[in-house]
Amino acid sequence: MTEFLSKRVEELRKMSHFISMIILDSESRTDNFPELQNDLILRAARGEGTERSPVWIMRQAGRYLPEYMDVRKKHGFIEKCKNPSLACELTLQPLIRFNLDAAIIFSDILVVPEVLGMRLKETPTGPKFENPLDSPEDIKNLEQEPDVEKKLGFVFKAITLTRHRIRGQCPLIGFSGAPWTLMSYMIEGGSSTSYMKAKRWLFAHPSECHTLLQMLTDVIVKYLIGQVKAGAQLLQVFESNAGSLAPDQFAEFSAPYLKQISEKVKAAISEEELENVPMTVFAKGGSRFLKQITSLGYNVIGVDWSVSAEAARELVGSDVVLQGNLDPAVLYSSKEGIREATTRMLEGFGTQNYIANLGHGLFKDTAIPNVRYFIDSVHEVSQRMNEERLNGED
Numbered sequence: 001m002t003e004f005l006s007k008r009v010e011e012l013r014k015m016s017h018f019i020s021m022i023i024l025d026s027e028s029r030t031d032n033f034p035e036l037q038n039d040l041i042l043r044a045a046r047g048e049g050t051e052r053s054p055v056w057i058m059r060q061a062g063r064y065l066p067e068y069m070d071v072r073k074k075h076g077f078i079e080k081c082k083n084p085s086l087a088c089e090l091t092l093q094p095l096i097r098f099n100l101d102a103a104i105i106f107s108d109i110l111v112v113p114e115v116l117g118m119r120l121k122e123t124p125t126g127p128k129f130e131n132p133l134d135s136p137e138d139i140k141n142l143e144q145e146p147d148v149e150k151k152l153g154f155v156f157k158a159i160t161l162t163r164h165r166i167r168g169q170c171p172l173i174g175f176s177g178a179p180w181t182l183m184s185y186m187i188e189g190g191s192s193t194s195y196m197k198a199k200r201w202l203f204a205h206p207s208e209c210h211t212l213l214q215m216l217t218d219v220i221v222k223y224l225i226g227q228v229k230a231g232a233q234l235l236q237v238f239e240s241n242a243g244s245l246a247p248d249q250f251a252e253f254s255a256p257y258l259k260q261i262s263e264k265v266k267a268a269i270s271e272e273e274l275e276n277v278p279m280t281v282f283a284k285g286g287s288r289f290l291k292q293i294t295s296l297g298y299n300v301i302g303v304d305w306s307v308s309a310e311a312a313r314e315l316v317g318s319d320v321v322l323q324g325n326l327d328p329a330v331l332y333s334s335k336e337g338i339r340e341a342t343t344r345m346l347e348g349f350g351t352q353n354y355i356a357n358l359g360h361g362l363f364k365d366t367a368i369p370n371v372r373y374f375i376d377s378v379h380e381v382s383q384r385m386n387e388e389r390l391n392g393e394d
């Protein structure tokens, strides 16, 4: 009898192993994704009409969620980024709680310079580079023929797996840091308040800066194309350190590379007949340059919280698709306060050619009910405004 049972158990074990192999195989394919149920953000990004404004939140997966903190107890940050199944799980966490119109793949902008030979390490104040660039001489020691697929394949795997497990609930956003932002982290080693070391390079070693920015641009282009092939449905480029640049430096060291990225990624999409994914650029601290940014070839322009919605709209006109820009600190206020600020934002941007978001990432001590209230307010208020707009036209 025991022999009979242990044989059956062994058979069942083999069968379940076989089934999980089939599932794993099917979840690593890119030609069998579940059908998309909610394309609101893609329509908005392409400038098509939407019945309500789509909403997602920068840093929507993160420390304000107790389920993120549970995973964080067991796994370090870099480990979470590099393990596709953990990255997938974390990407999906906010979608279980909230009625979001997009997911963003769990990763970090700082994984990209590793392709060039930079090494990330964890510190209590966030990820940093073990080997920051000290002088332009160090550029020669960087990887001159970087293998993006080999070094960042874990992100591609995470994207493909997430496209399956998201079950078409909403589109999946892929992203990269922009060249100037990544270069400044490579020089500073980590976050900085003034980015003075990196800024010093711009004036002391301009030509070497261009060499490094071009190396990063080439990697980023390959990285973003790889993400589209893996299943990303929208791409966002983060120029998080635009705020540290004066207009002349933005025009010389940021804008041309942002433009090259959109042009080269779009050319590859059309040449290789890939999914025609819209592209967003978010230049934090770059609201001063909004008008200039409209000429860089992106479908959507992210706006930080430092300008009013009206001012942003006024600068670029009604045809440009904007994304943003509620001050994340608004989520510390009362429900009435959140509702009021969200309504003002929607009135300022208008419900069309618009994607709602915060004007920077969520703070780690934001209350979950307030996050939910913001998301639901965008949906309710924008739908009502839209209905009023359409009725008014009749």
Ligand SMILES: Cc1c2[nH]c(c1CCC(=O)O)Cc1[nH]c(c(CCC(=O)O)c1C)Cc1[nH]c(c(CCC(=O)O)c1C)Cc1[nH]c(c(C)c1CCC(=O)O)C2
Binding pocket: 057, 058, 059, 060, 061, 062, 063, 072, 077, 104, 105, 106, 107, 108, 109, 110, 125, 126, 127, 175, 191, 238, 240, 284, 361
């Ligand atoms: C500058 C920058 C970084 N990373 C990123 C930027 C650009 C956007 C911005 O301006 O904030 C982008 C980023 N970082 C993270 C995402 C994931 C997707 C998302 O939910 O938006 C994205 C898109 C996860 C993260 N990236 C980081 C966390 C926190 C990790 C943890 O402590 O568990 C998360 C969830 C850590 C991180 N990552 C970075 C820093 C400086 C830090 C430490 C400071 C901090 O913790 O907020 C670099």
